[in-house]
Amino acid sequence: MLDDDGAGGGADDLKLIAEAAQEAGRIAMGYFRxxxxxxxxxNNSPVTEADMALDTFLGNELRRARPDYGWLSEETTDDKARLKHDRLFIVDPIDGTRAFIHGEDDWSVSVAVVEAGRPVAAALYVPVPGELYLATSGGGAQLNGGVISVSQRSELAGAHVAGPRSLRGQKTLMAAGLDQDVHIRSLALRIALVAAGRRDGAIATRHANDWDLAAADLLVQEAGGQLTDLDGRTLRYNRLDVRHPVLVATSTTLRASLSEIVRSVLD
Known part of the structure; x- marks a missing residue:
């Protein structure tokens, strides 16, 4: 069982979900390759026995530690009881299942605590390289204990932007001078790389879900950036419909220009 040193709150919740995400990653590595x-x-998306094992582990551990929190996970049937909870866990046991299946590195374990519709604690663990991203609301973002921040690039031309494979070779994006990276299958990791300043921006197509986004959203926010829709609105979580429109994650300096160019292609 995981250690638990409190009944809730930012630091206690972060410790809890960080330990849970790392242990889930260790379990996943027992199935990997x-x-x-x-x-x-x-919906014709793949799932593995590892996804289900992690979902069971995380559900048991986190709900035992915080029985008054709600629960939303990609691999747990959504009974809508979560809507009665102001605070809940939002979890993707393996974000990037296709990468996991193919023995690639770009998959992650994503765990967030959401309160009143916004994430307040986030842990994203990338097991293959052993990278742990953490954030709390108002407490900044870290990668393996070091403080991270978004890129301060102010020009779209030459910006390194991670997006879905459907954007490969889009002439509009190429004409804007974007350096496209379409090899990151985990959407949560794609956004976390923006938080760490490793990418200048990231794009999510329509219908990304709460579990893909909640932890990464807080990471990029606490690193000084934004995850918004194309009109600049921040996201709300734990609604009846957990899907979201087209999104961009980037610095405040690039948000408007990146949103405009993405709108011309996707919206």
């Missing part, structure tokens, strides 16, 4: 069982869900 070992031909785990794979099947398709109703």
């Amino acid at each position: 070992r031909d785990p069982k794979v099947w398709n869900k109703e």
